[in-house]
Amino acid sequence: MSWAWVEVKPNENDLMHPGHLACQGCGATIAARLALKVFGKNAVFVIPASCWSVIDGAWPQHALQIPVFHTAFETAAIAATGIRAALDMKGRHDVHVVAWAGDGGTFDIGLQALSGAAERNENIIYITYDNEAYMNTGIQRSSSTPLGAWTTTTPDERPEDRPKKNMMEILAAHRVPYAATASIAYPDDFIRKLKKATQIKGFRFIHVFSPCPPGWKMASNLSVRVARMAVETKVFPLYEIEDGEVYTITHWPRGLPVEEYFKLQGRFKPVLKDPERLAYVQRYIETQWERLVRLHEASHGYLPEEARATIRSAI
Amino acid sequence: MKLIEKSQYTVLKGNYAVAYGVKLARVEVISAYPITPQTTISEKLADMTATGELKARFITVESEHSAISAVIASSLAGARSFTATASQGLALMHEMLHWATGARAPVVMVNVNRALAPSWNIWTEQTDSLAQRDTGWLQIYNESNQEVLDTTILAFKIAERVYLPTMVVLDAFILSHTSEPVEIYPQELVDEFLPPYEHPNAINFDDPRAIGAFARPDYYMEFRYNIQKAHEEALRVFKEETELFAEMFGRKYDTVEEFMLDDADYVLVLAGSTATTAKYAVAQLRERGEKVGVMRIKLFRPFPVEDVRRVLSGRKKVAVIDRNLSFGHSGIFYMETKAAMYGAKDRPPIFGYVAGLGGRDIRPQDIIDIYEDMKRREEPENIIWKGVRV
Ligand SMILES: Cc1ncc(C[n+]2csc(CCOP(=O)(O)OP(=O)(O)O)c2C)c(N)n1
Ligand code: SF4
Ligand SMILES: [Mg+2]
Numbered sequence: 001m002s003w004a005w006v007e008v009k010p011n012e013n014d015l016m017h018p019g020h021l022a023c024q025g026c027g028a029t030i031a032a033r034l035a036l037k038v039f040g041k042n043a044v045f046v047i048p049a050s051c052w053s054v055i056d057g058a059w060p061q062h063a064l065q066i067p068v069f070h071t072a073f074e075t076a077a078i079a080a081t082g083i084r085a086a087l088d089m090k091g092r093h094d095v096h097v098v099a100w101a102g103d104g105g106t107f108d109i110g111l112q113a114l115s116g117a118a119e120r121n122e123n124i125i126y127i128t129y130d131n132e133a134y135m136n137t138g139i140q141r142s143s144s145t146p147l148g149a150w151t152t153t154t155p156d157e158r159p160e161d162r163p164k165k166n167m168m169e170i171l172a173a174h175r176v177p178y179a180a181t182a183s184i185a186y187p188d189d190f191i192r193k194l195k196k197a198t199q200i201k202g203f204r205f206i207h208v209f210s211p212c213p214p215g216w217k218m219a220s221n222l223s224v225r226v227a228r229m230a231v232e233t234k235v236f237p238l239y240e241i242e243d244g245e246v247y248t249i250t251h252w253p254r255g256l257p258v259e260e261y262f263k264l265q266g267r268f269k270p271v272l273k274d275p276e277r278l279a280y281v282q283r284y285i286e287t288q289w290e291r292l293v294r295l296h297e298a299s300h301g302y303l304p305e306e307a308r309a310t311i312r313s314a315i
Numbered sequence: 316m317k318l319i320e321k322s323q324y325t326v327l328k329g330n331y332a333v334a335y336g337v338k339l340a341r342v343e344v345i346s347a348y349p350i351t352p353q354t355t356i357s358e359k360l361a362d363m364t365a366t367g368e369l370k371a372r373f374i375t376v377e378s379e380h381s382a383i384s385a386v387i388a389s390s391l392a393g394a395r396s397f398t399a400t401a402s403q404g405l406a407l408m409h410e411m412l413h414w415a416t417g418a419r420a421p422v423v424m425v426n427v428n429r430a431l432a433p434s435w436n437i438w439t440e441q442t443d444s445l446a447q448r449d450t451g452w453l454q455i456y457n458e459s460n461q462e463v464l465d466t467t468i469l470a471f472k473i474a475e476r477v478y479l480p481t482m483v484v485l486d487a488f489i490l491s492h493t494s495e496p497v498e499i500y501p502q503e504l505v506d507e508f509l510p511p512y513e514h515p516n517a518i519n520f521d522d523p524r525a526i527g528a529f530a531r532p533d534y535y536m537e538f539r540y541n542i543q544k545a546h547e548e549a550l551r552v553f554k555e556e557t558e559l560f561a562e563m564f565g566r567k568y569d570t571v572e573e574f575m576l577d578d579a580d581y582v583l584v585l586a587g588s589t590a591t592t593a594k595y596a597v598a599q600l601r602e603r604g605e606k607v608g609v610m611r612i613k614l615f616r617p618f619p620v621e622d623v624r625r626v627l628s629g630r631k632k633v634a635v636i637d638r639n640l641s642f643g644h645s646g647i648f649y650m651e652t653k654a655a656m657y658g659a660k661d662r663p664p665i666f667g668y669v670a671g672l673g674g675r676d677i678r679p680q681d682i683i684d685i686y687e688d689m690k691r692r693e694e695p696e697n698i699i700w701k702g703v704r705v
Contacts, residue, residue, distance in 0.1 A: 041520065041523070046388070053528075054529060056528065057525070058529055058531050059529065059534055060534070062525035062528060064523070064525070065523055066520070066523045067520060067523040067526070068523070068524070069391065069392075070525065070527035071384065071388065071527065074380070075381070075388075075411070078381040078384045078388070079384050079387070080388070081385055081388075082344065082346070082392065083392040083518065085372040085394065086344055086390075086394035089370075089371070089372060089394045090392075090394065095520060112378060113377065113378075113380070113384070115377065116376055116378075120374075
């Protein structure tokens, strides 16, 4: 057996250095790298318990070239709030305080503190990298786990039977100035949203879809493709909500059948084998999408041409 | 005119004494959540920050868990930070109390001692704070409203020298909602005593570190060792700072307070405002010729083992009166006192009394009863109930 050593030199322009501890193909790392390109050095990441508490590295090393503040699982939003308060008192208005949390830390255990911070319109950027389960503890369901998915607590014999919680609607209900979904497969869209977020004051929320090869039972070279398919099948639409009122779909998907997305991943094996269930999931996706399209139309007064093709029946 | 002569004399409830202590300490970030009997602390601080009397951000959070999380974070982002709570609120914070210590966040928290539910009970009992014994917080108990104000200021000084979170504890209602004369010191003098807050490991954009990063077994234990060393250091720092405080403000505190102990054969040990009742009872007993005194424990963590040994060694008998209980064992000051005395020379028998749970009155006569009961008894017991109907 022979070893091949590759010396990896950090890219000068990258604030995320090699040597982090994520799995190959980890969507959450791609998301962070992209985000840091926008934030630059004047940001602090607040990281609650999650894969990311490991990814950045074990003490005394860490991969990010910005300050990182680790905090308890349910406290990302409030720790970021505390840091913001201190930095404001010190006159450091030039820096971004970014909560960087998993779906579990956002949709579930951290929802209370998140709601508090959102409702008070704290001047922080909250980013949830969504891998649709508790990955750090070994792939257990979260309220972000989608309909039909396998996890270790929703085994093949009893796959997830509830739809993914709609976090964006929850944030919209808080009337926060900015909330957006994003995907690592659409870096331009993600970066545009990040930039927009940095130019707004108050509570900003970005929900970034971040595939997890081990958790989704897929090869590590598929992360970007799977993320793209999630968007193109309307499973994970890209849109933004301003002031909780104005909905804008930022990418009009091709509207591929959900199977195209499911079949790339082992976690949907049970649904794929169950035509009735698959049809149910497809129907659910359509209804959600149509609802979103209506909100977009209501916000803008018209629909672009490409919207028509994505809807089953005329609205 | 000396600065101290510019003090204002007023009458304050314990909770307002806290608020004035916080103001004099020039706290920069405050976060708290309402709970009786703490609420009036946050209300007063909300007022002070709203009017600009105190230049601080007040974060009106949605829970105590968030209150403590906010101030841990703000403390490590370089701002002097404060929270206050009681009972259920403190219990809810538990996870973050460990966090504060591990993160070396020198936040100061006031806990107003209140009994835990069920049954719902808002009156005083020490079990809430004592149950947080092993979280690594310094804990300082108080007997009067002046002491509450003084200790709030002292707490920041001590916490920020050893980078450990510090809990200032006062009794529900008996202190929190009872008015007493209080001296409010001039700001300049407090500024001389308490310099602006700095943390060497605070978030720094020019030196981007990971704060609270995970540590494998090859590093974790050293962090814990350092915390223990900081606690040992805190004992020395407590002595130094209370000395300095006495010089500057004219009030002397110590880890334990000794009352009528010079020639005492018998000692009553307790903490908090019940000490005032005990002193009153002891003064009466002294008139009857009884050789009895009081040792009031002020500093609970770090536990002042040497001082406790110095005071209690060679006495005939000791009674510890606990307004708290560790179910399945005994009162908590009792077990701590006993543990400290194990291995001391001339160790007296120590009797454990549990009284006043859930705010049941402890009157001077109860103290006298306890004293007489102890004198009569041959063998010490872990729990001798006082004032319970069985
Ligand atoms: C209070 C508390 N409960 C449970 C845990 C254990 N825990 C650590 S990370 C985690 C799951 C995190 O899931 P998510 O937020 O989705 O992030 P991911 O690991 O998927 O990146 C759990 C359950 C914890 N650290 N703290
Ligand atoms: S388990 Fe998934 S989310 Fe966690 S590091 Fe690996 S790929 Fe990333
Ligand atoms: Mg997750």
